[in-house]
Amino acid sequence: MRSNVDFSPFYRSSVGFDRIFNLLENSAQPQGVDKWPPYDIVKLGEDKYRIVIAVPGFTQDDLTITHEPNMLVVKGDKSGDEDFQYLHHGLALRPFLHRFELADHVSVTDARFDNGLLIVELKKEIPEEMKPRRIAISSMGNAAVGESAKRVKDDRAA
Structure with missing residues (x-):
């Protein structure tokens, strides 16, 4: 909608x-957007994620993963064997393209192919300079109070 x-x-x-x-x-x-092949997005922890795409019939050579700024693109293109004639063709081995929007500072840490599943591990790594940090607060008033107290003691001693 x-x-x-x-x-x-x-x-x-x-x-x-x-x-x-x-x-x-x-x-x-x-x-009309094609949702094939099916996939899962899993949150593994505070800053770790996993995308699992079901790609039965594809090989590692048929798959391409590209990490662009704030975008992960997974493309599959099965090279067709035209040496035979199908009597029934029920397997969906058509090309596909999935685009996943990534938040800032999310990077791909691992990609593997296991039992017809493409598994992509992601991690959010905020640079040290962008992490929240505690700021020490100096007190100008205490320095002035301490200084004036010292002057008062010096005046009394004289």
């Missing part, structure tokens, strides 16, 4: 959120 929400007022009053609004506008896929 396509949403007809107009995000233009938000574009006028915000800076740097273009990607979020584009994701919201494109989130509803048209009804």
